[in-house]
Amino acid sequence: MTDPAIDTTVGLTPRQRELVGIAAKLGREKFAPRAFKYDLEASFPFENYADLRDAGFLGLCVPAQYGGLAADYETYCLVAAEIGRHCGATALTFNMHSCAAMWSGALADALDMTDAQRTGHEANRVLHYGRIVGEGKVYAQPFSEGSAAAAGHAPFGTMAKRVDGGWVLNGKKIFASLAGAADYYGVLCTEDKPGAGRRDTLYLAVPKDAPGLSVVGAWDPLGMRATVSRTLLLKDVKVGHDAALMPAGIYHQAAMRWPHMFLTLSPSYMGIAQAAYDFTIAYLRGEIEGLPPVKRRMYPTKQIAVAEMFIKLEQTWALFRRVIDEARVDPPKAARLRCYAAQFTIMENANALCALALRTCGGQAMLRPLPLERLYRDSRCGALMLPWTAELCLDRLGRETLYAPGETDE
Numbered sequence: 001m002t003d004p005a006i007d008t009t010v011g012l013t014p015r016q017r018e019l020v021g022i023a024a025k026l027g028r029e030k031f032a033p034r035a036f037k038y039d040l041e042a043s044f045p046f047e048n049y050a051d052l053r054d055a056g057f058l059g060l061c062v063p064a065q066y067g068g069l070a071a072d073y074e075t076y077c078l079v080a081a082e083i084g085r086h087c088g089a090t091a092l093t094f095n096m097h098s099c100a101a102m103w104s105g106a107l108a109d110a111l112d113m114t115d116a117q118r119t120g121h122e123a124n125r126v127l128h129y130g131r132i133v134g135e136g137k138v139y140a141q142p143f144s145e146g147s148a149a150a151a152g153h154a155p156f157g158t159m160a161k162r163v164d165g166g167w168v169l170n171g172k173k174i175f176a177s178l179a180g181a182a183d184y185y186g187v188l189c190t191e192d193k194p195g196a197g198r199r200d201t202l203y204l205a206v207p208k209d210a211p212g213l214s215v216v217g218a219w220d221p222l223g224m225r226a227t228v229s230r231t232l233l234l235k236d237v238k239v240g241h242d243a244a245l246m247p248a249g250i251y252h253q254a255a256m257r258w259p260h261m262f263l264t265l266s267p268s269y270m271g272i273a274q275a276a277y278d279f280t281i282a283y284l285r286g287e288i289e290g291l292p293p294v295k296r297r298m299y300p301t302k303q304i305a306v307a308e309m310f311i312k313l314e315q316t317w318a319l320f321r322r323v324i325d326e327a328r329v330d331p332p333k334a335a336r337l338r339c340y341a342a343q344f345t346i347m348e349n350a351n352a353l354c355a356l357a358l359r360t361c362g363g364q365a366m367l368r369p370l371p372l373e374r375l376y377r378d379s380r381c382g383a384l385m386l387p388w389t390a391e392l393c394l395d396r397l398g399r400e401t402l403y404a405p406g407e408t409d410e
């Protein structure tokens, strides 16, 4: 076999290679063949989650001492990109699940906590990780509310009132990926107290069968249909103190000091970008299974288009690989700005590559059940993901390149 033109495993550690290899096998053999049906039905890929569970991947980001696979940030991103290469919606929902463990794990360890907070957090995460690793439970990440909160510009409108033994939650979450499929919903909410602000954000895992929690509304979107991101209503939902995935106030600290936590949405789209290229090469070489072996690679126009795709994809991988290596608490300004640039680039380039792939492969390539039209629709969703939509990345970059923190023109 000749070397692949793009080797997505170059420079990986043996452990990263192993985990990405498992994801590639699952993706190729299981997720990709199922993707058409889940997309068509806009139904949740339960079979894929059974496979992820069997592979131990639900515990991918759970630290080793709790029985997880202990993937660090970079390793998680590489694995998620490989899953996204075969099924974008599975990768995106897997991100929501994995972040519950990553954010309460290695990410939280790097943050400042009092001794009491650290002790309480430790007790809680033993419980959460036990559910994930021991019982195969799945966590969702419903933050969005249709307000400025998910963009980081306002406190969450979902409120949690402190009561004896825990919290009572009231509110509404939109775009809750894994709605009806998750066992726990990691809800971001604001502590209900006078003068509460963004610092008073709580991150609480609500069990799916908690009285007062309901999933409502239809789900028939353009893309990422198998994420089943319906609306959650919370009406006087009671949870214990052990529901906390982070101690009070720590989510806000994480958002301020660990910016790469929000880049974790992008690996799914890195994978989609690679998939659009993979398809184009196979299609132009006449190697798509089930189609007549018609070659289209001899036309100079196709060759130019593939060259453009190659360049765009390599640029995207280069930035992706660089920023996932830089992720850490309190990164320097240049790394934070590069992180916005990477998110923008991955989300925009994924869609641009899918558009180029469609134009290059031609009319027959957009027919279902071929994957290209799904990739195109799925890729369109990336730039809409808060808090770092393409618009907000530009907004932050424009401001932060020109102004130091606190600087004004007054």
Ligand SMILES: Cc1cc2nc3c(=O)[nH]c(=O)nc-3n(C[C@H](O)[C@H](O)[C@H](O)COP(=O)(O)OP(=O)(O)OC[C@H]3O[C@@H](n4cnc5c(N)ncnc54)[C@H](O)[C@@H]3O)c2cc1C
Pocket (backbone or CB within 6 Å): 096, 141, 142, 143, 144, 145, 146, 147, 148, 150, 151, 153, 174, 175, 176, 177, 178, 223, 224, 227, 229, 381, 383, 384, 385, 386, 387, 389, 390, 391, 392, 395
């Ligand atoms: C497939 C899919 C799955 C999703 N899954 C989840 C999930 O699991 N959990 C979750 O919490 N969310 C999820 N989301 C929601 C997503 O992160 C966004 O919250 C959602 O797309 C925003 O939609 P909106 O219309 O409410 O945006 P709005 O808040 O109305 O914003 C519209 C646009 O305006 C811009 N904008 C917003 N605020 C500002 C501002 N302050 N300054 C400048 N520009 C601004 C942004 O570019 C934004 O895209 C999902 C979205 C999709 C498409």
